[in-house]
Amino acid sequence: MTEKKPLSLYVHIPFCIKKCLYCDFLSFPLKSQTQNIENYVNQLCREIEYKNSQYSGEEYRVISVFFGGGTPSSIDARYIEKILCKLRGVFSFDKDAEITIEVNPGTVDEDKLTTYYKAGINRLSFGLQSACDEELKTLGRIHNYDTFEKNFALARRVGFTNINVDLMSAIPNQTVASWEWNLNQIIRLNPEHISAYSLIVEEGTPFYDMELKLPSEEDERAMYAMTGDKLLTAGYEQYEISNYGKPGFECKHNIVYWKRGDYLGFGISAASLVGNLRISNVTSMEDYLLGQYEDTETKELLSLQEEMGEAMFLGLRMTEGVSEEAFVKRYGITITDQYPGVIEKYVRQGLLERRKGHIFLTKEGMNLANAVMCEFV
Numbered sequence: 001m002t003e004k005k006p007l008s009l010y011v012h013i014p015f016c017i018k019k020c021l022y023c024d025f026l027s028f029p030l031k032s033q034t035q036n037i038e039n040y041v042n043q044l045c046r047e048i049e050y051k052n053s054q055y056s057g058e059e060y061r062v063i064s065v066f067f068g069g070g071t072p073s074s075i076d077a078r079y080i081e082k083i084l085c086k087l088r089g090v091f092s093f094d095k096d097a098e099i100t101i102e103v104n105p106g107t108v109d110e111d112k113l114t115t116y117y118k119a120g121i122n123r124l125s126f127g128l129q130s131a132c133d134e135e136l137k138t139l140g141r142i143h144n145y146d147t148f149e150k151n152f153a154l155a156r157r158v159g160f161t162n163i164n165v166d167l168m169s170a171i172p173n174q175t176v177a178s179w180e181w182n183l184n185q186i187i188r189l190n191p192e193h194i195s196a197y198s199l200i201v202e203e204g205t206p207f208y209d210m211e212l213k214l215p216s217e218e219d220e221r222a223m224y225a226m227t228g229d230k231l232l233t234a235g236y237e238q239y240e241i242s243n244y245g246k247p248g249f250e251c252k253h254n255i256v257y258w259k260r261g262d263y264l265g266f267g268i269s270a271a272s273l274v275g276n277l278r279i280s281n282v283t284s285m286e287d288y289l290l291g292q293y294e295d296t297e298t299k300e301l302l303s304l305q306e307e308m309g310e311a312m313f314l315g316l317r318m319t320e321g322v323s324e325e326a327f328v329k330r331y332g333i334t335i336t337d338q339y340p341g342v343i344e345k346y347v348r349q350g351l352l353e354r355r356k357g358h359i360f361l362t363k364e365g366m367n368l369a370n371a372v373m374c375e376f377v
């Protein structure tokens, strides 16, 4: 019998209580969609069957599931239970598959968390963003810090032992001192994982048209360096540019993206990668509810060149970097031959390091990651 290949699954729940001012994710205010939620969930279940048969689901074993959004916790927990049940009925799951749901403070209670827990969800990802109420208001979030702390304590009581907290730096009016305070507050709670991204003001969001007092580049760099130092002291390991975990609690699901493993995405705007086939789902709710899942115009077979570019671009995000042996095994050419002179140039500049068969960004390189990674795409 041939061994089953690892697969990750992503489920997009595109509903939120209200839009945050910086958000460019595909999500709709829940109130405007109440009549669509049930249909959406039913279509998700159909899409799960469709993709399983279309992309040889029987050849795979599921190693991770991620419910993202939007705010998956904004809808009734029985919908999440139903989708997960469908996934389990259609695909075969590893016993220790990592199953994550994004939850936003203020959208969960004991019943909801218990339903998730009993359904087999074993990882929560809290979209906190800031421990400072002023900053939360600035971002247009619906919760305050106190609500988060209560929800976090409840999650522990229900039994969750693998919790991520999302934090956001470079928020308007934020100072290095307030960022430090944010970090201290969260370290005190001792979650297993912390993601710390800096705010990017995207075109098309309300923030884009507002006059914002953003921290200087120098302050941003100071915040980034402080994050690494403080979290390291608190027992977290940085394993990716913006992600820190207690040993053994790195997010399996995201590592699949960065290593270009196979994954299937369900729901509007979800992306899939099966070998060198990239599939994007439609972004229109109307089309999706009519059962048109994939955007056939953007379905593409990546060239070997594109695959290698992605492998470098994504692999360098991780602190372990890109394995030279794995690269040659998968793409049939060494990194040095594929990118003559590039690695050497950045090693000379102190931005890349080559050690024990891996190429990775140095501390300085992490600060200038975009410039280095652009060389490969």
Ligand code: SF4
Pocket (backbone or CB within 6 Å): 015, 016, 017, 018, 019, 020, 023, 024, 025, 027, 069, 070, 071, 104, 127
């Ligand atoms: S909760 Fe997340 S997905 Fe929803 S509007 Fe806010 S940032 Fe966007």
